[in-house]
Amino acid sequence: MFEKISAAPADPILGLTEEFKADPREDKINLGVGVYKNEHGETPVLTSVKKAEALLLDKESTKSYLSIPGTAEYGLAVQQLLFGEHADVIKDKRAQTAHSPGGTGALRLAGEFIKRHLGDVTVWISNPTWANHKGVFTAAGLILAEYSYYDPAKNDKDFSAMVADLEKAAAGDVVLLHGCCHNPTGIDPTEKEWQTLAELCQRKGLLPMFDFAYQGFAKGIEEDAVGLRIFANVCPELLIASSFSKKLGLYNERLVPLLWSAVKSKKRSPPLVKLKALLG
8 A cells, every 4th residue: 555655745835944954054044934033043932932831731630632622711812812802703602713733724624614514615815825725725625716916016916906806706605815914925905905805705795714824913913803803894704714823933832723703694503513513
């Protein structure tokens, strides 16, 4: 059996890191992987993380199994971070949160969920986008389409082309959006543009999915959530993969929530019920 297995292609981003390590020059800078570096080129453990680890070690009383969606208190804290502490979607208990192994794991779980429960819908991704998006959703058996995003001639986003492409999407299709710090361009929609996109998705019956890995890296924790919160007020349902690998510098301890939000529709089956069925 093993003689028939071929090696997977090397990851181009991590492969660049290996080349960086092998480069003997002292004035080199690694621009491959998006991790925080201090002035010494180091990625330190945050003081807040150290304190949290000490607190957990001191108060931890069990390592028994978690429930399928994970720790409820953690899920609530994540919801408050994303939607705002007093958001209606939280007060009305219309959001569900589940742990997953890393941001990529959350996206893959979303892909499997979409394929199983929504069928052969198309997932629209930006051009360009994070390289792994294509692989994650293709592996889940989903059809991909691209919407315009970046205009290299202007070195800026092409919002009119973006809207024009998304107008071609069919009802039930999924639109993948970067919550902030669009990867790889770093260029985000304005508040007015977020509103336009939310209304477009609501009008056409599209399912928005947010890849939200950099909250706090652009303008601030609250400011970076503006687009997501606009969508939560306009669109009936959302999928959100909110990663803390970047926010807390937990690059080798990635545990993130996949947030399923039925923002307005109270009559539909709770997403968590379907999620439990998917996870067995």
